Amino acid sequence: MPNKIVCLSLTLSLFLSGCDLGPSNVESGTRDQVLHLGNGTEPKDLDPHSVTGVPEHNIISALFEGLVTVNPKTLAPEPGIAASWNIENNGKRYTFAIRDNAKWSNGDPVTADDFVWSWKRMLLPAMASEYAYQLFTVKNAKQFNHGDITDFNQVGVKALNAKTLQVDLENPTPYFLSLLAHYSTYAVHPPTILKFGAIDEAGTLWTRPGNFVGNGPFLLDEWRLNYIIRVSKNPLYWDSENVQLNEIVFYPIDQVQTEERMFKTGALHATSSIPVDKIAVYQQKDPEKISIDPYLGTYYYRININVKPLDNPNIRKALSMAINRELLVSSITKGGQLAAYTFTPPNTQGYYAATSPITFDIAAARELLSEAGFPNGEGFPEIELTYNTSDGHRRIAVAIQQMWKDALNIDIRLSNQDWKVYLSRIQSMDYSIARAAWIGDYPDPNTFLDMFISGGGNNQTGWSNAEYDRLIALAASQTNQQQRYRTFQQAEAILMDESPIIPIYTYTRVLLKHPQLQGWYPNILDQHPYKHVYLQEPK
Amino acid sequence: MIDSLKEYQNLNFEQGRSLWQDAWYRLNKNKLAMLGLYLIIFFVVVSILTPWLAPYGYETQNLALGASAPSAQHWLGTDIHGRDLMTRLMYGGRISLMVGFAATAVSLFIGVLWGTIAGYIGGLTDTIMMRIVDILYALPFMIFIILLMVVFGRSLLLLFLAIGLIEWLTMARIVRTQVLTLRKQEFVSAAVVTGLRHWQIIRRHVIPNVLGPVIVYITLTIPSVMLLEAFLSFLGLGIQPPQSSWGVLISGGVETMEEYPWLLVFPGLALSLTLFALNFLGDGLRDALDPRATRD
Amino acid sequence: MLRFFVGRLLQSIPVIFIVITATFFLVRAAPGGPFDAEKTLSPEVIERLNERYNLDAPIYEQYFDYLGHLAQGDFGPSFRYTNRTVTEMIYAGLPITFELAIYAIMIALVIGISAGMLAAIKPNSAQDYIPMSLAMTGICMPSFLLGPLLVLVFGIWLQWLPVSGWGYSPGDKILPAITLGSTYAAYIARLTRGGMLEILSQDYIRTAKAKGLPMAKIIIRHALRGGLSPVVAFLGPAIAGLLAGSFVVETIFQIPGLGRFYVQAAFNRDYTMILGTTILLSCLIVLLNMLSDLLAVWLNPRLALSNEKN
Numbered sequence A: 001m002p003n004k005i006v007c008l009s010l011t012l013s014l015f016l017s018g019c020d021l022g023p024s025n026v027e028s029g030t031r032d033q034v035l036h037l038g039n040g041t042e043p044k045d046l047d048p049h050s051v052t053g054v055p056e057h058n059i060i061s062a063l064f065e066g067l068v069t070v071n072p073k074t075l076a077p078e079p080g081i082a083a084s085w086n087i088e089n090n091g092k093r094y095t096f097a098i099r100d101n102a103k104w105s106n107g108d109p110v111t112a113d114d115f116v117w118s119w120k121r122m123l124l125p126a127m128a129s130e131y132a133y134q135l136f137t138v139k140n141a142k143q144f145n146h147g148d149i150t151d152f153n154q155v156g157v158k159a160l161n162a163k164t165l166q167v168d169l170e171n172p173t174p175y176f177l178s179l180l181a182h183y184s185t186y187a188v189h190p191p192t193i194l195k196f197g198a199i200d201e202a203g204t205l206w207t208r209p210g211n212f213v214g215n216g217p218f219l220l221d222e223w224r225l226n227y228i229i230r231v232s233k234n235p236l237y238w239d240s241e242n243v244q245l246n247e248i249v250f251y252p253i254d255q256v257q258t259e260e261r262m263f264k265t266g267a268l269h270a271t272s273s274i275p276v277d278k279i280a281v282y283q284q285k286d287p288e289k290i291s292i293d294p295y296l297g298t299y300y301y302r303i304n305i306n307v308k309p310l311d312n313p314n315i316r317k318a319l320s321m322a323i324n325r326e327l328l329v330s331s332i333t334k335g336g337q338l339a340a341y342t343f344t345p346p347n348t349q350g351y352y353a354a355t356s357p358i359t360f361d362i363a364a365a366r367e368l369l370s371e372a373g374f375p376n377g378e379g380f381p382e383i384e385l386t387y388n389t390s391d392g393h394r395r396i397a398v399a400i401q402q403m404w405k406d407a408l409n410i411d412i413r414l415s416n417q418d419w420k421v422y423l424s425r426i427q428s429m430d431y432s433i434a435r436a437a438w439i440g441d442y443p444d445p446n447t448f449l450d451m452f453i454s455g456g457g458n459n460q461t462g463w464s465n466a467e468y469d470r471l472i473a474l475a476a477s478q479t480n481q482q483q484r485y486r487t488f489q490q491a492e493a494i495l496m497d498e499s500p501i502i503p504i505y506t507y508t509r510v511l512l513k514h515p516q517l518q519g520w521y522p523n524i525l526d527q528h529p530y531k532h533v534y535l536q537e538p539k
Numbered sequence B: 001m002i003d004s005l006k007e008y009q010n011l012n013f014e015q016g017r018s019l020w021q022d023a024w025y026r027l028n029k030n031k032l033a034m035l036g037l038y039l040i041i042f043f044v045v046v047s048i049l050t051p052w053l054a055p056y057g058y059e060t061q062n063l064a065l066g067a068s069a070p071s072a073q074h075w076l077g078t079d080i081h082g083r084d085l086m087t088r089l090m091y092g093g094r095i096s097l098m099v100g101f102a103a104t105a106v107s108l109f110i111g112v113l114w115g116t117i118a119g120y121i122g123g124l125t126d127t128i129m130m131r132i133v134d135i136l137y138a139l140p141f142m143i144f145i146i147l148l149m150v151v152f153g154r155s156l157l158l159l160f161l162a163i164g165l166i167e168w169l170t171m172a173r174i175v176r177t178q179v180l181t182l183r184k185q186e187f188v189s190a191a192v193v194t195g196l197r198h199w200q201i202i203r204r205h206v207i208p209n210v211l212g213p214v215i216v217y218i219t220l221t222i223p224s225v226m227l228l229e230a231f232l233s234f235l236g237l238g239i240q241p242p243q244s245s246w247g248v249l250i251s252g253g254v255e256t257m258e259e260y261p262w263l264l265v266f267p268g269l270a271l272s273l274t275l276f277a278l279n280f281l282g283d284g285l286r287d288a289l290d291p292r293a294t295r296d
Numbered sequence C: 001m002l003r004f005f006v007g008r009l010l011q012s013i014p015v016i017f018i019v020i021t022a023t024f025f026l027v028r029a030a031p032g033g034p035f036d037a038e039k040t041l042s043p044e045v046i047e048r049l050n051e052r053y054n055l056d057a058p059i060y061e062q063y064f065d066y067l068g069h070l071a072q073g074d075f076g077p078s079f080r081y082t083n084r085t086v087t088e089m090i091y092a093g094l095p096i097t098f099e100l101a102i103y104a105i106m107i108a109l110v111i112g113i114s115a116g117m118l119a120a121i122k123p124n125s126a127q128d129y130i131p132m133s134l135a136m137t138g139i140c141m142p143s144f145l146l147g148p149l150l151v152l153v154f155g156i157w158l159q160w161l162p163v164s165g166w167g168y169s170p171g172d173k174i175l176p177a178i179t180l181g182s183t184y185a186a187y188i189a190r191l192t193r194g195g196m197l198e199i200l201s202q203d204y205i206r207t208a209k210a211k212g213l214p215m216a217k218i219i220i221r222h223a224l225r226g227g228l229s230p231v232v233a234f235l236g237p238a239i240a241g242l243l244a245g246s247f248v249v250e251t252i253f254q255i256p257g258l259g260r261f262y263v264q265a266a267f268n269r270d271y272t273m274i275l276g277t278t279i280l281l282s283c284l285i286v287l288l289n290m291l292s293d294l295l296a297v298w299l300n301p302r303l304a305l306s307n308e309k310n
Helices: A002-017 A025-032 A054-063 A112-123 A132-137 A141-145 A190-196 A256-264 A276-285 A313-321 A325-333 A362-371 A391-408 A419-427 A446-452 A466-477 A481-498 B005-010 B019-029 B031-053 B085-121 B123-138 B141-152 B156-183 B186-193 B198-235 B246-255 B262-289 C002-029 C043-053 C059-071 C086-121 C126-140 C143-157 C174-200 C203-211 C215-227 C229-253 C258-268 C271-299
Strands: A034-038 A068-070 A077-079 A082-088 A093-098 A157-161 A164-168 A218-224 A228-233 A247-251 A290-303 A383-388 A412-417 A433-439 A501-512
Touching (some): A054 A218, A054 A228, A054 A247, A077 A082, A112 A141, A112 A157, A132 A141, A218 A247, A276 A391, A313 A501, A325 A391, A362 A391, A383 A391, A383 A419, A391 A433, A466 A481, B019 B262, B031 B262, B085 B156, B085 B262, B123 C002, B141 B156, B141 C258, B186 B198, B198 B246, B246 B262, B246 C143, C086 C126, C086 C215, C086 C229, C086 C271, C143 C229, C174 C215, C229 C258, C229 C271
Parallel strands (some): A034 A247
Antiparallel strands (some): A228 A247, A290 A433, A290 A501
């Protein structure tokens, strides 16, 4: 007996010793300038030319900097790797002066050639970069990406010398500078890439800690799968004296409840989202910890028009019109979101879409379905609705599944997938209807509308409309904003009439943050350049 | 001295009891086991009558209402889509219990057949058949079920089959042991001598005597099958929305347990109580049918 | 003993082979994989896939290919996380699951054996009923119910312990280990009680008591070996169950172990990952089963005579 008691006490004390929880991450982090962030899902990779998601963006923007960076409050373009620039030729020629002291983390200077090489990499067909179309505004870039020309020298980006980059555009593009703040246009370090594979080989080992070379304010220290990603201050970054954080730790937590609990117990400074049911609770009890701000993004469902009977636009419209969006945002998402009947969020840099042909009208939806040959849903095949694993997406999917059942009497099968798989299935068009979201890459309606040009990398619906393509190209060449916006309105009207996508709501950015987090300003793109962020106890 | 035949007949002799009546008497004395029995009967009856008893449809949503605590209109509250919890609990119970019974039936069928044949024929056939059982026993079935779910999609039928295919192994072993013991008994040799065909012997003598341990095992298999189904549904691999099973409901309740605890408590109670009931009943049956058997 | 060991080893080999073969062909039969020729992928991607997975070859050649790689410890690249190998992912997750399982077993053994012994010493008393009822609760309350409840009570209401993670903050390993171990503690308690009861009713124990030996000495010197033998026999299936049960606990507590990877791989249809993990876990389980049987036989050599387990 005594032996057992000793044994028991020893074991117990072992465990109980863990009970002295010590200082929380928030406390110790604020003291040591270590930022702990919840980052949603595990990133697919950290290569700026092969990823498209927000979790990836959050980390990549710590490790790299583009020619241009943004003002944390106004999102106005500010010098990044490029110290200054000249705009000539009616907005069709940009000349960038690369900083003398811009360096890679291994000591090599950042040169204009690095950018030329990197843009070539992004545009190479074998790279299959989904964001390649971002650079189509550059002369001949589209032709190069489609394989029509194979000599990159014909593409409108040149290194005049080691520190001067010249870019020629097809059209004057008012948002071009904002575009250059997007990670798809960042430069990568050629020798590092080539050490681990060919120029257009995605998914090699160069993104692992130890191999990684970047030019941003932080360095990649640690990457444990599904666990943490840790970055630490890069002393060779040209502006490192203004960087106040010493480290950032990203936590890939895919369960929102877990993230919220970690926030509550002080393990995170800020979360990537918040469980819907907690929004009201925080607003009442802890309002300074929750922030809800407008966000330039649309939550929508993508339709694969190659899957019968979804190839019929009337059926797609029927599906769209049978959804009660107001009820969804008031009862399910509860975060101040706006019901969306068009794709571009209202007031995107002053742009408003024309009145949409889509409204909430069950009778009209039923009639459209019946005209299409499925009266009262008879004979309509069971369709799969795919979404990436998340409570929020599931709740919406379950609600819409029922709405379609009640209104149209059709059956939907729900299927959830992990983020990476979901992405790859969308990319390979292996879906019927899939949940999607688009956060604008820069403040201009083009970032939403040029997604759906024929064969666009982020189109992924199979939809193609020549008139739509023409209008988008036309808008790219117009310099008068009113004119441009009118063209966009016409294009968007076509998009909504054919409905290869079903917009559901306009995002708000809802997250939790502790007051120790400073230098973190809300803006419609939710971009927070880390060099402005710091931690301090509030007064 | 007894005066008349009538008086003789009126004397209260102890009625002779068969083995089954004996067992039933013993079971009755075990209060916990009887409680378990009544509880199970209650759940089964409710499940069968669900389509008539349920106040709402199990998929009827009421988004504007959302999740609400137990009230007069919704005795057990509603979930985040405004669906009545009691209704979903009842329909979920139907599915959970159905999976439990059906899968056990599958395993019963295969297991009894296998064990009886192996035990009765004996010899090489027995050795081979039991070797196969040994090999299959070592496979990690949880993993294979998940694999099957992934490969062939998530259908209810597949779930029955897959789970049933795990459980038959132990059933086969138990049956075989029983049959072996029985075969050596004299009444079987006697039956053979009288010219009864083998299958008649099996039917009339072997199976009734095997029934005892089999019944006990069934009452203990059903809870582990239900647990398995709940486990799979919790991981998202079992029943799919909008259908529910207790596992699905518990999994949903876990997510919102802080704000809407009733969504976790009631399904959790339902599952736990059923498991309790079945386990106590099983223990009780074991004691009743063979009081000499060592516990566990 | 040696004969028993060799016998069991030989018996394990066909098992492992069946596992590998069955899994391999099952996975290949799955609809919607790259192994499904109906895919419409861009030619570059198809080329890369064919290169990596040797998909052009006939299936039995792929099978032997796979076996060959296996022999070298190479499970192939993950089908979904295209820049990672299965080996790498297993290497990341397995130690964590193992650690969790070990803590859980420790808890299960300590609590289970103590409870069982307490109950066996004074049968049919309060000392018996209370632990045994708690044990029944442990059996009937699945881990996916117990875990969240523990989190609610100890993590959220009382705020004594962290609610998720593994190694992020001190003490975050406690709740997961308890959740996983409690069901097994319950089984072990019942088994211990049963085994000890049987031993304690034997004559030689009564002799020892009559001789005046204190209870503690009696248990340690005489009863333990025999009484614990059902527990030891249970360890094999227990470990198998633990590895499977870790799926749920790891999901609830966000632990980046192999169990959670496996479930995710199942959702993702990450076929190579599923294949690799299945094979690895199966082999582990077979091995551990064998070891536990060996241990049981060592404790109670009579078991080796009858090859039947009841």
